[in-house]
Amino acid sequence: YEDRGLDGFVDGTENPQGDENVRNVAIIPEGRPDAGGSYVLLQKYLHDLKKWDAVPVAExxxxVGRSKEANEEFSKDVRLPDSHLGRVNLKENGVGLKIVRRSLPFGKISGEHGLMFTAYCHTLHNIEVQLLHMFGDADGKTDLLLKHLSTAVSGAYYYAPSVERLQDL
Ligand code: HEM
Structure with a gap:
């Protein structure tokens, strides 16, 4: 009930909170093409929990860049540049690149399992920049979660129209 993933960490802590903040980050504003809709990334990750569980908790x-049990964020001066937070907690010209995450763990511990990573944003840019940082295309560093835990096996961007737009169609 703490929204922990199969990896044992709380997932979603730094998500935008409250209807208004969520809307501001996720929904394309009036006046822009596709207003009222949202850009979506669906990316399927398979976890290797045997491998992950063999990694000492401190590592x-x-x-991740946060403590496991207490879920406290590590300060920027101690966190590793290739930690997950080092890869996705990003600013551009002093402005945080925000996305709304609605990921879902799936599978059986005894079989295939992982995370269906799901994110919404009013601009693909924020999602894209985070992905580039995770996968080594920004500065050559790759996310430690990809080394110790997880492999992306598929992924795609979608555009989700507003309900009004769908009704019009
Ligand atoms: C195996 C896949 C992934 C796992 C297990 C994972 C796990 C986590 C965890 C445990 C946190 C810290 C708690 C929180 O704030 O939610 C986090 C934060 C975050 N993740 Fe992921 N994540 C994954 C993939 C991704 C991907 C693909 C993206 C972006 C494209 C992403 C973007 C973010 C963002 C933006 C944060 C909040 C950073 C902050 O502002 O502190 N994550 N993730």
Missing amino acids: QEAS
């Missing part, structure tokens, strides 16, 4: 925490 798991360093890989």
Whole structure:
């Protein structure tokens, strides 16, 4: 009930909170093409929990950039540049690149399992920049979660129209 993933960490803590903040980050504003809709990334990750569970908790925490049990964020001066937070907690010209995450863990521990990563944003840019940082295309560094835990097996961007737009169609 703490929204922990199969990896044991709380997922979603730094998500925008409250209807208005969520809307501001996720929904394309009036006046822009596709207003009222949202850009979506669906990316399927398979976890190797055997491998992850063999990684000492301190190293798991360093890989995420937060503590596991208490879910406290590591300060920027101690967190590793290739930790997950080092890869996705990004600013451009002093402005945070925000996205709304609605990921879903799936599968059986005994079989295939992982995370259906799902994110919404009013601009693809924010999602894209985070992905580039995770996968080594920004500065050559790759996310430690990809080394210790997870492999992306598929992914695609979608455009989700507003309900009004769908009704019009
Ligand atoms: C195996 C896949 C992934 C796992 C297990 C994972 C897990 C986590 C965890 C545990 C946190 C810290 C708690 C929180 O704030 O939610 C986090 C934060 C975050 N993740 Fe991921 N994540 C994954 C993939 C991604 C991807 C693909 C993106 C972006 C394209 C992403 C973007 C973010 C963002 C923006 C944050 C909040 C950073 C902040 O502002 O502190 N994550 N993730």
